[in-house]
Amino acid sequence: MFTGIIETLGTVKQLSTIKDNLDITIESTITNQLKIDQSVSHNGVCLTVVEINDNQYKVTAIKETLDKTNIGDLQIDDFVNIERAMKLGDRLDGHIVQGHVDQTATCIEAKDTNGSWLYTFEYDPKLNNITIEKGSITVNGVSLTVVNSQKNSFSVAIIPYTYEHTNFKQFKIGTKINLEFDVIGKYVKRLNDLNV
Structure with a gap:
C-alpha cells in the first residue's frame, strides 16, 4: 500500500x-x-x-x-x-493508494494560475469510474484532491512544491497519465451496482 x-x-x-x-x-x-x-x-x-x-x-x-x-x-x-510502500505505523499523509491503475487519462488543460497550476484530465467514462468533488484521486502516483468533477473529466490544483518534485512539470496537453480512483469510493459504487 x-x-x-x-x-x-x-x-x-x-x-x-x-x-x-x-x-x-x-x-x-x-x-x-x-x-x-x-x-x-x-x-x-x-x-x-x-x-x-x-x-x-x-x-x-x-x-x-x-x-x-x-x-x-x-x-x-x-x-x-x-x-x-508504506510501513505499518507511518502517517497516512495522502490517502490509501494500492498501486493498481484503473485506467489512463489525457491531459486536456495545463494552466499556470499565477503561483499554482491547474490541470484538467479527460478519461473514458465507459469503465464506470467516478470522481467526486473534493474527493481523492491518484494521478501518476500523486495523491490529489478533485476539483470540477464531471462525467468524464476532472481538474486538480498543483502547488509549487508538488510541481517541482513530481513529473507534473513535464505534463502538457495530450500527455497520457495513470489514474487510480479512490478505493473506498470503488467499493461503495460496486455495492450500489449490486443493490446490496
Whole structure:
C-alpha cells in the first residue's frame, strides 16, 4: 500500500523489451535504500525491484501493465514519480493508494494560475469510474484532491512544491497519465451496482 506522497523523481536510463515484457532501468537517489523483491510505485504502478546496480535499479512491467498504464510510453531520460510502500505505523499523509491503475487519462488543460497550476484530465467514462468533488484521486502516483468533477473529466490544483518534485512539470496537453480512483469510493459504487 502507498500514500500518494512522492518520495523522489527517478530517471529512466534504459528500456529493454523481452518478449511481451518491458525491463526498465531507473536511476534514483533512493536506490541504495532499496532491496530485491521490494514493491515500489512508479507513476502510480506497483512494480517489483528485480535488480540493483550502484545508483540504478531494474523493474519489469508485464503486458497487462503495459496495456493499461502509461509505463509502455516511457522514454529514456523521462522522470518517474517514485514512492516506496508504506510501513505499518507511518502517517497516512495522502490517502490509501494500492498501486493498481484503473485506467489512463489525457491531459486536456495545463494552466499556470499565477503561483499554482491547474490541470484538467479527460478519461473514458465507459469503465464506470467516478470522481467526486473534493474527493481523492491518484494521478501518476500523486495523491490529489478533485476539483470540477464531471462525467468524464476532472481538474486538480498543483502547488509549487508538488510541481517541482513530481513529473507534473513535464505534463502538457495530450500527455497520457495513470489514474487510480479512490478505493473506498470503488467499493461503495460496486455495492450500489449490486443493490446490496
